[in-house]
Amino acid sequence: MKYWNNNLKNMSEYIPGEQPLNMDDVIKLNTNENPFPPSKQVLESMKDACNSSLRRYPDSTAKDVRALFASMNNLDPDNVFVANGSDEIFSLLFRGFINDDGLAAFPYPSYSLYYTQAELNRVNFECVELDDDFSYNLDNFLKKKYDLTLISNPNNPTGTYCPVPDIRAFLKSYRGLLVVDEAYIDFYDGSAIELVKEYDNVIVTRSFSKSYSLAGLRVGLAISHRDNIRGFMKIKDSYNIDMVAMAGARAALLDDRGFRYNLQMVINNKEYLEERLSAMGFETVPSRANFIFTRHPDVTAETLYNRLKEKNILVRYFGTRRTSEYIRISVGTMLEIKALCSELEAITEA
Numbered sequence: 001m002k003y004w005n006n007n008l009k010n011m012s013e014y015i016p017g018e019q020p021l022n023m024d025d026v027i028k029l030n031t032n033e034n035p036f037p038p039s040k041q042v043l044e045s046m047k048d049a050c051n052s053s054l055r056r057y058p059d060s061t062a063k064d065v066r067a068l069f070a071s072m073n074n075l076d077p078d079n080v081f082v083a084n085g086s087d088e089i090f091s092l093l094f095r096g097f098i099n100d101d102g103l104a105a106f107p108y109p110s111y112s113l114y115y116t117q118a119e120l121n122r123v124n125f126e127c128v129e130l131d132d133d134f135s136y137n138l139d140n141f142l143k144k145k146y147d148l149t150l151i152s153n154p155n156n157p158t159g160t161y162c163p164v165p166d167i168r169a170f171l172k173s174y175r176g177l178l179v180v181d182e183a184y185i186d187f188y189d190g191s192a193i194e195l196v197k198e199y200d201n202v203i204v205t206r207s208f209s210k211s212y213s214l215a216g217l218r219v220g221l222a223i224s225h226r227d228n229i230r231g232f233m234k235i236k237d238s239y240n241i242d243m244v245a246m247a248g249a250r251a252a253l254l255d256d257r258g259f260r261y262n263l264q265m266v267i268n269n270k271e272y273l274e275e276r277l278s279a280m281g282f283e284t285v286p287s288r289a290n291f292i293f294t295r296h297p298d299v300t301a302e303t304l305y306n307r308l309k310e311k312n313i314l315v316r317y318f319g320t321r322r323t324s325e326y327i328r329i330s331v332g333t334m335l336e337i338k339a340l341c342s343e344l345e346a347i348t349e350a
Contacts, residue, residue: 159287
């Protein structure tokens, strides 16, 4: 820490979910990854991109991916920015879209990387509490003059969802910049992307990590008014997306049949998991994502987490205010879910 500046010394540290080295020996249900692999078409496209052209720099604006996504969503390519994962978008937001004396607002509990990146970029922020059932009440974000509001929808780690009509009503009164993080929106639809055409103070972000099974590729999208997209282009790294990632993202967008099949498999497995947990007495927050947030009335969340880890089953435990009673379980394959439920039955019955 000898050469760290004061901000680096004092900021909170984001702790990602565990990524064990012995992946084949672990049932990994802790980081909301898709349990099913990318389609053959996507993998072949990435292999084809590994050719002699890699000696050249990639297209700095990812225009093919932008044009394809825009055409699929009745947008203009100037409304789309391609990033090195959604994380890059959040970092650029805090660097270029709020002044030093501005004030940001994030929901709580939510994706803790928002708080970490805000601290890193010296952005003043406040946490606005979700309701007792973890639902959104956007009126709470109007109680102060927030220059930037960022909501996760569906929210991570709770899985709760804010309907688009509520967001539209909020925008009629809100004058700051609203960012809607839709990393999990594909599983049950309900995107706010249509609002981009109505309001210039909305940015919608998307991820290829969850629904497209490409977490290892690191590709994200920002959709907004062209002036906001131009701002992202101005401050991004010069070549932020590599050729292989662009090829994989484009192929994933084109493979609608494989995409829809994959989504339905995840949804089916999630509903089965919810039924099994309910039968064991678990109390689960309604989720529109590929994970569930759940607790048991007789066994603490920390105990569940530790006992499962002893059996090489990883789930996520957040030992923080309002979340410490719950574990978050990512939806896995049917075999993984049945193994998880078998261990949970043993723990809760004991």
